[in-house]
Amino acid sequence: MISVEQATHIIDQHLFHPGIESISLDKSLGRILAENVSADRDFPPFDRVAMDGICFRYEDFQKGQKQFPISGVQAAGESPLNLAHGTCLEIMTGAALSNGADTVIRYEDLDIKDGLANIQIEDVRFGQNVHKQGSDRKSATVLLEANERISATTIGVLATVGKAQVRVFKQPKVAIVSTGDELVDVDKTPLPHQIRKSNVHSLMALLSTYGIEPELVHLADDKGDISNRIADLLEKNDAILMSGAVSKGKFDFLPEVLSDLGVVKQFHKVEQRPGKPFWFGTKGKTSVFAFPGNPVSTFVCAKRFFEPWLKKSYHQLPEKQYAVLGEDVSFRPNLTYFLQVQVKNLLGKLIAAPAVGNGSGDLANLTVANAFMELPSTQVDFKAGEVYPIWMF
Numbered sequence: 474m475i476s477v478e479q480a481t482h483i484i485d486q487h488l489f490h491p492g493i494e495s496i497s498l499d500k501s502l503g504r505i506l507a508e509n510v511s512a513d514r515d516f517p518p519f520d521r522v523a524m525d526g527i528c529f530r531y532e533d534f535q536k537g538q539k540q541f542p543i544s545g546v547q548a549a550g551e552s553p554l555n556l557a558h559g560t561c562l563e564i565m566t567g568a569a570l571s572n573g574a575d576t577v578i579r580y581e582d583l584d585i586k587d588g589l590a591n592i593q594i595e596d597v598r599f600g601q602n603v604h605k606q607g608s609d610r611k612s613a614t615v616l617l618e619a620n621e622r623i624s625a626t627t628i629g630v631l632a633t634v635g636k637a638q639v640r641v642f643k644q645p646k647v648a649i650v651s652t653g654d655e656l657v658d659v660d661k662t663p664l665p666h667q668i669r670k671s672n673v674h675s676l677m678a679l680l681s682t683y684g685i686e687p688e689l690v691h692l693a694d695d696k697g698d699i700s701n702r703i704a705d706l707l708e709k710n711d712a713i714l715m716s717g718a719v720s721k722g723k724f725d726f727l728p729e730v731l732s733d734l735g736v737v738k739q740f741h742k743v744e745q746r747p748g749k750p751f752w753f754g755t756k757g758k759t760s761v762f763a764f765p766g767n768p769v770s771t772f773v774c775a776k777r778f779f780e781p782w783l784k785k786s787y788h789q790l791p792e793k794q795y796a797v798l799g800e801d802v803s804f805r806p807n808l809t810y811f812l813q814v815q816v817k818n819l820l821g822k823l824i825a826a827p828a829v830g831n832g833s834g835d836l837a838n839l840t841v842a843n844a845f846m847e848l849p850s851t852q853v854d855f856k857a858g859e860v861y862p863i864w865m866f
Contacts, residue, residue, distance in 0.1 A: 474742040476850070477777070477809045480753070483739050484778055487755050489711050489786035491642040498631055501623050503684040504641040505787040510617040513634045515607035520570035522549075524602040527583060527590045528574035529561040531599040539592045543585070547571055561590050570603055577602035620788040642787055645711035647680060647687040649673045650703070652717045652727070653694060653766065671836055672716040672764075672771045679775055683783065687714075696726045704734050707759050714779065717766030719752045727763050728752055736761055744850055745809040747833035748774045767833035773811045773845055776864045796823035796846065796863045802855045809850045813842035816863060825863060839866075 475483075493507040522528065529541050541561035547554045549567035556562055556573035564571060576599060584591040610616060616630050623631070623641070631639055651673045657663050658670060673689055680687050690706065692699045706713055719727050719741070728741060736754040743751045747770040752763035762779050764771040781791040796816050804810040814825035825846050830838025847862040848855055855861070 495638045501639045507642045508640040516609035521604040522568045524579040526579040527561040528564045531576040648706045648710045650690045650715045652692045715763040719763045768836035769833040796825040799826040810848040811845040814846045816844045
């Protein structure tokens with residue numbers, strides 16, 4: 474049995490190495506950029522009007538002129554009009570500043586009558602309400618870097634620079650495998666001795682946040698069938714996530730089957746609760762994450778080990794989050810304890826209130842908690858006010 478830290482180190486030695494593909498912008502949300510993206514022109518690309526109003530020459534105002542004849546109207550999207558000395562143009566937000574103009578006064582600060590715009594304020598500054606060309610970013614400036622996850626704001630930047638096709642890293646091919654004759658599909662009515670599948674759907678939902686569509690496979694408690702199906706999955710996938718059949722039961726065939734298929738066991742059993750029977754192995758480019766079957770155990774291992782593996786494969790360091798323990802907790806076994814907690818932000822401080830359920834089979838309690846707090850194996854008593862890592866879900 475190894476520590477959580479040792480397990481993490483071993484898994485980090487077997488990351489996925491993605492290739493690159495081009496996809497359409499509208500399909501890129503959640504994917505990982507495989508290229509730097511630079512500004513194709515200045516941001517903004519022209520002196521942009523920031524308010525609806527009039528534009529004029531500041532030097533005319535400096536000379537004491539406060540009433541300007543209106544010589545025309547310029548809308549956003551039109552080519553800049555020419556401005557004559559001593560006059561103004563009505564101009565709209567987003568328009569390119571008219572030729573010769575340098576200052577904009579909003580309508581709220583004007584009195585317009587009979588084709589004349591009368592400025593009603595004294596505080597007028599050169600360049601007022603003008604968003605200068607290149608003041609945000611200059612042409613060729615790197616706006617987005619490779620390995621960044623594409624978000625809604627990222628999409629806007631990609632669209633602005635004309636990236637109709639985006640180069641992204643390919644996603645891993647993933648299979649999610651459940652085992653056990655006691656499991657039935659969600660749409661079935663279980664017999665008194667059966668339960669519906671839940672772990673595979675939790676794992677599938679986790680993968681969907683990264684845009685990954687896994688293959689779902691269920692295996693009955695038949696050693697020969699398990700061996701044949703897994704042999705095929707090892708050939709086709711970059712990662713296999715399994716739930717169940719890795720402990721000491723007479724029908725827990727997975728460790729033996731995986732060994733027979735040439736999967737190298739990297740470790741089996743981690744000094745943690747829940748999730749101690751976690752098994753991890755590799756064959757060629759394929760990593761096998763075999764999680765214990767209890768729902769909370771599966772989810773802890775997926776959040777603590779698989780998700781960081783996925784992020785690190787894209788050169789993304791998992792975000793380290795910490796919270797303050799809200800009340801005293803004691804845990805005596807010499808194991809890392811993933812305490813279920815409800816994390817709340819109180820005046821800028823994350824406070825984690827224990828939300829202990831009825832063990833690793835209590836799936837419903839995950840709706841009460843929203844994070845696991847990782848308590849180290851080197852302690853027995855954990856005091857309110859102490860700070861520890863959390864894994865939000």
